[in-house]
Amino acid sequence: MGRSPCCEKEHTNKGAWTKEEDQRLMDYIRVHGEGCWRSLPKAAGLLRCGKSCRLRWINYLRPDLKRGNFTDEEDEVIIKLHSLLGNKWSLIAGRLPGRTDNEIKNYWNTHIKRKLISRGIDPQTHRPLNEKTAAAAAAATTISTTATIKTTTSSAAAAKVTHLEFKNAPPQSLAEISLLKSQLDFKHNSNFHSSQYSSFNPKKTETPSVEENNCTSSSMTTDEEQQQKQQKRESHQNQDVNLDLTIGLAPAKTFSPNSAESRLQQPVSSSCHLFGSVLTRPGCSCWQMDGERRELCRNCQNQNQNQSSKSNHNNNGLYYRYY
């Protein structure tokens, strides 16, 4: 019944690693590289579970690990990313070079939680503690009535967000976004990735953006780029949400096309992105995020018309597709 264990527990060591074990593991990986963790212990002459070897390497032995205390800058990055991603430690770690998910998770639980509480901020919701109860009540009546999440299946575990329909207007501020996110079952709707709120962030950071790292569509024309830059400038002037999701890039790694990681790296240039609704036409200009213009561009209108027969479209509302 259930899964077979990843190793024979009777013949494996547990607990703290010895220097000799560390040395064996490092020597083996130096020669053979990472991977195939299940067979590694035997090949390396270690009486350890493969998972244990992997963890030891990733969290402790890897040569590129940064040692020492977290800096204030790292603290703030962690807080910011946590407010967007929740307990997605590996995604957060992917944006903090030299830090591991385990390290960040421990650091969060032992330091940052307290730090936020001392600032009067709830570490889970990232809202003021004294607002917590009132905000929860308010959120239930405001945000939940403005957005409807449509999924492809009725199973929470397998659900994939396909549409977001806003009866009035999409969230206008980071607070609203956070509130909306907290109301979704984030764990079960991992495909609905809050990191894609980056579409709300036209603010340019010092670090290279996704598109500057050749992650953007190769089909984009110069005109389209200009259009997007203009949109960014306009958006910048019109709102103050700075999610700074261009902070560093995840380590070079390939992801499956629909993974959260993959979508984290998708171009953030189009102002049509909304909660991960990456429209297929780069340079689409349907949404300006200024709270005034809530129009769909022609392309998106056409797309919506194609979809309208399937959805109960509110005349006053907006319709976003999630890919």
Place this chain on the structure above:
DNA sequence: AAGGACCCCAACCGCCCGTGC
């Protein structure tokens, strides 16, 4: 100095996801 309380973090556990067949 003793020992109980508390803190920190490496390591473990069980589950989930992606892939190949």
Place this chain on the structure above:
DNA sequence: AGCACGGGCGGTTGGGGTCCT
């Protein structure tokens, strides 16, 4: 479609170190 497997993830634990009385 269903299964098996490897890898990865987040939550939790437990042991060692430090602080406090």
